[in-house]
Amino acid sequence: MKRKTIEDYVELVYDLQKRGKRVHTNDIASALNIKPASVTEIFQKLDSEGYINYEKYSGVTLTSRGRNLAIRTKKKHQALKEFLILLGVDKQVAEKDACEMEHILDPTTMDIIIKFVEMINRCEITPFWLERFKRFVESGRLEECPPELVMLCQKVQKN
Amino acid sequence: MKRKTIEDYVELVYDLQKRGKRVHTNDIASALNIKPASVTEIFQKLDSEGYINYEKYSGVTLTSRGRNLAIRTKKKHQALKEFLILLGVDKQVAEKDACEMEHILDPTTMDIIIKFVEMINRCEITPFWLERFKRFVESGRLEECPPELVMLCQKVQKN
DNA sequence: CCCGTTTTTTAGGTATGCCTAAACATCGGA
DNA sequence: TCCGATGTTTAGGCATACCTAAAAAACGGG
Structure with a gap:
């Protein structure tokens, strides 16, 4: 730091x-x-x-x-760290980057990130797209989305 | 700034x-x-x-x-801005936050964010989860994941 | 090509966030 | 209780990134 x-x-x-x-x-x-x-x-x-x-x-x-300031800051820090870890950032690095980000992000951006973490945490299972994304980060190769999944999403989207 | x-x-x-x-x-x-x-x-x-x-x-x-430095920095800036906008951050705010983030993020974090943007951009349609997430940000209410989607994901995950 | 206008540089100043060295307070064992 | 060890503060210093005012260079119309 x-x-x-x-x-x-x-x-x-x-x-x-x-x-x-x-x-x-x-x-x-x-x-x-x-x-x-x-x-x-x-x-x-x-x-x-x-x-x-x-x-x-x-x-x-x-x-x-x-x-109050401490608690607010810690919450931001925690959410950012979780967010980065979710995306596959190494824990140590996530800690460090969260520490910097907490001071600079706009409150509206912060809010969106908090909601992102919340959404993932509320999923019963780790979402498919997130697993797929992590494999992409690991291997550098982005696998095709299963066609039946694409189709179902399109169908759901329409309603 | x-x-x-x-x-x-x-x-x-x-x-x-x-x-x-x-x-x-x-x-x-x-x-x-x-x-x-x-x-x-x-x-x-x-x-x-x-x-x-x-x-x-x-x-x-x-x-x-x-x-070289300028081009590298601009690429980071661009990816970060796109990333934030994807998540639903306002364009102006995304511009500002990207400008700060580009100086502090670890290269490995940056790399993951770049890949995230790439993944989304390679999708034929805006992913369902992302649409759902944006509605969550808008309304504050997280709608249930369609059960048939959950089931399909679980099935796909197993292979 | 000369002189007033504009642009750029220099010199010196302020605030900030850290430093070191030395003065000063506090604490606990003999 | 006294004193040395430890912890804390003061005073003064350095570097950075900005500033203002004034000197100096360059530009361009008459």
Whole structure:
């Protein structure tokens, strides 16, 4: 990950806060591979913007504003990761890309992706087209769609 | 768009170069809503990194290295935009999001997305599941999958 | 071909997000 | 309780990507 955003920090504070109490500069610094001194500055900024309660030398807790942002961000992250994995992206890569995408996508795009994941998850079986797609990604060769399936789809489409 | 990357500039030079000859600071500046003075700096940097040939006061042309990067970037951009539009994202939004995504996605993810677009484009008809998905996005209600379709898919899957 | 207009460059400035080194607080064992 | 180890903050620095104002070059009509 390159440039970190407010959302990244808030999300991380949220995660670290769960298993324990207040979150300290060192916790963030070691998780993100930056220096504690930088985290202090970040804490000051996040505090001034109302996302955390910062007390010198004793770590931070999230405000409700911060918690909301963290939860929203985590949901986006989760949906994006699931989405990519569904398409056949490697889990590690999906994690990384989701982390970047969560900051840049338009809310309407995000919404569509969330719905996509939901649709797939609600299927009883992994859809045929998705299996076929993954085989395509694997092999580079796109197999023909079974003609009876094409015909049935056309028929269903008409109604 | 916020921070612009090398790829953005190279891509833009490529586009502007096509209809005309050398590209000037003002062309870029007005296209990206930044000041000509900033473009001069960017030209100097791109020149030092071998993407463009920069001649003071007379604009730039792309090197082959620059042209390659531009073309690669444009392909990514195009595939991403198509991908989003396929899923039902508004064209304007798709344009914007594609522009951000093209810089951050892992090559393997990009490859999968390109294949996805290819798969859909090779279908004789818009796939049933995709139509169904778009109706879901529109209405918020996910209609049941026709049972005969589910059954056929299961059957096909077995072979 | 000269001079005013337009375009481009230079020089210097701002904000941001990170850094290091050093000062400072806190914590826990002797 | 004192002190050294550990953790945190401050101060100052660097790089980046933009900016403005002013100098310099190029352009083009009279």
